[in-house]
Amino acid sequence: MKVEDFDFELPERLIAQTPLTDRTASRLLTLDRKSGEINHRMFTDLSDLLREGDTLVLNNTKVLPARLIGQKADTGAKIELLLLKQLSGDRWKTLAKPAKRVKPGTELWFGDDGSGQPLLRAIAESEGDMGARTVVFHYEGIFNELLDRLGEMPLPPYIAERLEDKDRYQTVFARHEGSAAAPTAGLHFTTDYLSELESRGVQLAYLTLHVGLGTFRPMSAETVEEHVMHSEYYNLDEENAATLQAARERGGRIVAVGTTSARTLETVASRAGEGPVQACSGWTDIFIYPGYDFKLVDALLTNFHLPKSTLVMLVSALAGREQVLAAYQEAVEREYRFFSFGDAMFIS
Incomplete structure (x- = not known):
């Protein structure tokens, strides 16, 4: 599988340079991975897309002003x-x-x-x-x-603007310091909006993955299979492992917020095997690309990612390369905001 197969044209003007004043004000593209249907909504419509009994999984890593x-x-x-x-x-x-x-x-x-x-x-x-x-x-x-x-916040190289408020590159649920970059899908949430989701019967679960060196390195391999992922530290505690296992047993969807949560969930699943979800920690270098069989993740909330990146490959593993690239093309045509401070995508 060639890395070039995950390329797409992205006008530079669509790269969001600054965050929106209101975290929840972004747009939301939805993609049904079974039918390929695409719809265009607002981020706050997520409350209508999630179901009672779903579990939203958030990465509570905290970015160092590194x-x-x-x-x-x-x-x-x-x-x-x-x-x-x-x-x-x-x-x-x-x-x-x-x-x-x-x-x-x-x-x-x-x-x-x-x-x-x-x-x-x-x-x-x-x-x-x-x-x-x-x-x-x-x-x-x-x-x-x-x-x-x-220290200053370590913004990605494609963001040229200076960030005036350090907290806008932290999620509102950031707890455990150690990341070199933010888990950016989580930047869309406010404390009030998370409370609203809980009031509708959506459960929240937290895990930690400290985003590391690979975030700042482009892929150099020509084929996907040649690429070697960097290792990142993760942790899932007993309370949140129990929440995930309960969701699994009752048949509720496990919705990963961001690719970092998705990678951690799949690492946890690989350790559990056929057994129950258990608390664990360590280092993961899991690389998810088309052909991968997801074990814990049922749906994904994510931002729009760089062409030819491991993140586009992960999203393509969940929803199919052609469908993802078609959705990205439509997002470009409708001038969605891309990358860290950009708009969101919900794949279900």
Whole structure:
């Protein structure tokens, strides 16, 4: 299966650069995966599309303000670090930009304590592929407080506008810090709207998947089967595992909010096998593309994704490549907003 088979034309003007003032004000394209029928609605119509007894599964990861802009201690040259993964203590895996300026031993400074000294220092330890650098941070005080003060939200490269309000790149249910990017399908919800869904008999379940390095890397393979997914940490606790198992037993639909929730649910299902859904955690590199047989996910709420991306492949695995590309073509023709701050799609 060729990666090119998942390409489509996307005018740059349709890439949403800023979030809507009202989280729930986006449009919603619906796709019936059995009939291929497409309809155009508003996001708040989701309450009519979900049924009593459905379980909405949300990823409660919290995005780190992980983009640090500083300088080389010796030359003052501007350097950007994107924190990807805490390895141990103050050692982190990062992406450096421009990476060629950050060799092992390079010292980077961030912020100013008022006396010409940095609030945060980083020393590069080792180099990795595609700009990856392992660094060790040195500082006084509490690291997360410094990160909140100095860091910016790590917006995807296709968003050029500066985000004025950091909270707009967090879901309202974000709890567990550790993501390098937001689970963007969840950005459409407000606390009030989630309460409205619950009042209609929709159950909520939460899991955690910390979105990592692969979010920022394009596919380089020519065929889908050659691509190797990165690993991301996930967790499903006992309470939410019980909620999912109960939904399974009563025959209610399990509706994944976002591809991150879908990948986690399918990882959990693969571990459970024929047994009940159980609490578990670990690292997953599951790659879902056409031909995959979904075990837990019955429906999916998601945004519109990049051409030739693993996310388009996951959506195509659920609804069929031709039907998904037809829906995307219609979304382009009707000028839906694409990607992180864009409109939503409901596949049932």
